[in-house]
Amino acid sequence: MSQPRSTRRTFLKTTAGLAAAVPYFWTSASAQEEAANDKLGVAAIGVGGRGSGIGQQAASLGNLVACADVHRQNAEKFAQPYGFRCDIYTDYRKVLDRKDVDVITCGTPDHWHIKIAIDAMEAGKDVYCEKPLTLTIAEGRKIIDAVKRTGRVFQVGTQQRSEFDGVFLKAVVLARSGRLGETLHAVSSVGGATSGGPFATQPVPEFLDWDFWLGQAPKVDYTPERIGWNFRWWFDYSGGQVTDWGVHHTDIALWALGGDATGPAEVEGKGEFPLGRELMLEYLLGKKPVCELANSYNVASSFDCTMVLPNGNTINLVSKQNELILEGEKGKIRVNRGSLTGKPVEEMSDADKKWLDEEVVKVYKGKQPGSHMGNFFECVKDRTQPISDVFTHVNSVNSCHMANIAMLLGRKVKWDSEKYAFVGDDEANALCGRKQREPWTI
Known part of the structure; x- marks a missing residue:
């Protein structure tokens, strides 16, 4: 090398x-x-x-x-x-x-x-x-x-x-404080994935170490549609839009709805898979070799999944226009990277806004929100826990993996966060991991 x-x-x-x-x-x-x-x-x-x-x-x-x-x-x-x-x-x-x-x-x-x-x-x-x-x-x-x-x-x-003028942090505070109600529902809307293929294989470019790029994933011939932005549309390298964008909004939804410490207890959903649900299920269970898949994007192109948290709150993860909705019996707010709207946001007094700003600092672990990378560097220097710690993030990304697993299986799955396993479901537990290629095993 x-x-x-x-x-x-x-x-x-x-x-x-x-x-x-x-x-x-x-x-x-x-x-x-x-x-x-x-x-x-x-x-x-x-x-x-x-x-x-x-x-x-x-x-x-x-x-x-x-x-x-x-x-x-x-x-x-x-x-x-x-x-x-x-x-x-x-x-x-x-x-x-x-x-x-x-x-x-x-x-x-x-x-x-x-x-x-x-x-x-x-x-x-x-x-x-x-x-x-x-x-x-x-x-x-x-x-x-x-x-x-x-x-x-x-x-x-x-x-x-951390970023986007704190609109997501404000949404979290409003939900967790009871301002929206006691029983909450979120809609995590993230758009669908790209479909395409089959693609022709090509010689490996001289500037790319293709075997190193593949790492733990199965050995396949090079095609440029596997690298760059488009790696997201292959199950060997990603979970598609369900995990890529899904984890952004679902992370905030879990935090807002009180599920960040556990993740969901139940997940079910339906999705469209370009190569078919049954074929992708057999492949990911190790029952079909990679050579039996068309050289095409294969993650869910559209999806509609429901997560039930241990506290009874629910999250809907869907492939629609990008936004996060949080609602309860007292109010409904919409948040994206450009705005925070709805009740009670648009009815807040100056005193309410002052309270909200103060609560944002508290939920941000006592620090002033700003640059996400800045938060990381600050925590490196004072050896404290950053705002996007690994423990809560694993629960967030696992909820998205569970959505993919439920769609692939075509049925509801139940999760035990303490045992870190699906409840009484050998197939679902088999989908928790993948066979890894030597020498890149973890």
Whole structure:
């Protein structure tokens, strides 16, 4: 995997140089001065798309020293604005070996999140990882165990808990305070997934380590529709829109409705699967090999699921226009990333608004809401729990995994949060994990 080190002239010609497991080293007075300050050392792992965004956010708060991506062009594009002070790697493990890295961001496809996050924590790094955190329910238990074992600070990228002028936090406060009523219902509406295929296979581009990109997932021939944004539409790498966008609104809904500590007790639903529900169920149970699937997107393209929480409150997860609705016998509010409307929001007095702002700080663990990445860096420095902690997020993403499982099985499933298992349901429990490809097992 190692490649020759680039010269300065080659670096300038290619914008960021040739990526390699061995990085490019360069020092200057300014770089030495920056390294000497008290900023946290930052490395960004997985820097295409959203991964680039969170890497840049972390770089603005710390001292960026390295990035890693098996897609070399992604790494070069990300590193280019930072010049020679950002070393480029194709193997993330080389980043974790560095003593000058304090925190990492992980913006890879979902099927790599847990492997990289656990490796990073075991190497003594604090972690900011994109959502959805896990590929499977089984991975949730592993990441919780790793956080407890290592004591590292871990923030999940469900930034609606921090940003967007606090509209989601205000919605949570209104629901939890009883202002909407005692019995609550939420509609988590997130839009549907893309359908497409079958796609033709192509030669692997020279800038991509395809086997490394696949990781734990089954070995298949390369097609460009599997990478970039579109990895989300394949069950081998993601849970589709159900987990990708679903975890954003469902995370807030669980928090607002008092289910964040447990997740749902029951889930049922129906969905449309491009290759058919029965075929996808057999594949995910390990009864069909990957070669028997068409080379097409295969996650649920549309869905309508209902979750019942232990306290009796309910959440409807649907593939409709993006918004979150919270309602009870006293009021109904709608919230998205641009607004918070409805009763009682539009009837609040100045005193009510002052109360709401004060309660938002309380629900935000006594800190002032703002940048989600800023909250992570603050918690790294004071060693406190960030607002999107791994424990509540696992419950949120598991609820979305449960929705997929209920749809695949075509029936209701019941969850025991204390036992971390489905109740009396061998098939549902079998769908909690996946067979993982060596040597990328977790």
